[in-house]
Amino acid sequence: QLQLQESGPGLVKPSETLSLTCSLSGASISSTTFYWGWVRQPPGRGLEWIASIYYTEKTYYNTSLRSRVTISRDTSKNQFSLNLRSVNASDTAVYYCASVRGSYRRIDNWGQGTLVTVSS
Amino acid sequence: SYVLTQPPSVSVAPGQTARIPCGGINIGSKTVHWYQQRPGQAPVLVVYDDSDRPSGIPDRFSGFNSGNTATLTITRVEAGDEADYYCQVWDITSEHVVFGTGTQVTVL
Numbered sequence: 087q088l089q090l091q092e093s094g095p096g097l098v099k100p101s102e103t104l105s106l107t108c109s110l111s112g113a114s115i116s117s118t119t120f121y122w123g124w125v126r127q128p129p130g131r132g133l134e135w136i137a138s139i140y141y142t143e144k145t146y147y148n149t150s151l152r153s154r155v156t157i158s159r160d161t162s163k164n165q166f167s168l169n170l171r172s173v174n175a176s177d178t179a180v181y182y183c184a185s186v187r188g189s190y191r192r193i194d195n196w197g198q199g200t201l202v203t204v205s206s
Numbered sequence: 207s208y209v210l211t212q213p214p215s216v217s218v219a220p221g222q223t224a225r226i227p228c229g230g231i232n233i234g235s236k237t238v239h240w241y242q243q244r245p246g247q248a249p250v251l252v253v254y255d256d257s258d259r260p261s262g263i264p265d266r267f268s269g270f271n272s273g274n275t276a277t278l279t280i281t282r283v284e285a286g287d288e289a290d291y292y293c294q295v296w297d298i299t300s301e302h303v304v305f306g307t308g309t310q311v312t313v314l
Binding site for chain 1: 207213236237239241243248249250251255260292294295296300301303304305306307308313
C-alpha cells in the first residue's frame with residue numbers, strides 16, 4: 087500500500103527557504119501511474135495546491151507561487167522535495183505531500199501533513 | 207484562474223441527507239473529485255471522476271455533476287460524517303489543480 091511521509095523543519099525564519107521532503111513506500115517515484123504533489127493548508131483555512139511533478143520530470147506550479155517554488159525528485163532515495171523561497175508569515179501552514187493520479191488529477195493518497203511555522 | 211465556490215457550512219440532522227454544492231463556470235464539462243477532512247487529519251478521497259467511490263467508501267456518498275454545479279450527497283448522515291468537504295478539479299487550461307473553498311458539515 088502506498089504511503090507518503092513528509093519531513094523537514096517545523097520552524098523557518100522569514101525570508102529564508104522552506105525545504106520539505108516526501109518519502110515514498112509502496113510505490114516507485116519513477117512510476118508512470120502517479121504524479122507527485124504538494125498541497126498546503128494555512129491554519130483554519132482551505133486547501134491550496136502548490137506543485138506537482140511527473141516521472142518525465144515535467145513540473146506544474148500554482149501560478150501564485152511559481153516564482154518562489156521548486157519541486158524535484160530523487161530516484162535514488164525514492165523521494166520528492168519542495169523548496170519555497172523567501173517565506174513570510176502567510177506561508178505558515180500544514181504541508182501535505184500526495185500522490186496524484188489520472189488525467190483528471192485526483193489525489194489518491196496523502197501524507198499525514200507537517201506544520202511549518204514561519205517566525206523569527 | 208478557475209474558481210470553485212462552496213457554501214461555508216451545511217447542517218443536517220442524523221439520518222437525513224446532506225447536499226454539498228460546488229459551483230464553477232461550466233463545471234459540468236470538467237471532472238470533479240471530493241475529499242473529506244476530519245479535524246486534525248489529512249483529507250481523504252470520497253468521490254472521484256464525478257460519481258465513483260474509492261474502495262472502502264460507503265455508498266451513502268455519491269456525486270453528480272452538471273451545468274454549473276457539482277454536488278456531493280451524503281445519505282443517512284452519521285455523526286462520523288461531521289467534517290470539512292472539498293471539491294477539486296483539474297483545470298487543463300491553466301494546468302492547475304483547483305480546490306473548492308470547502309464546506310463544514312455539522313451533524314446536529
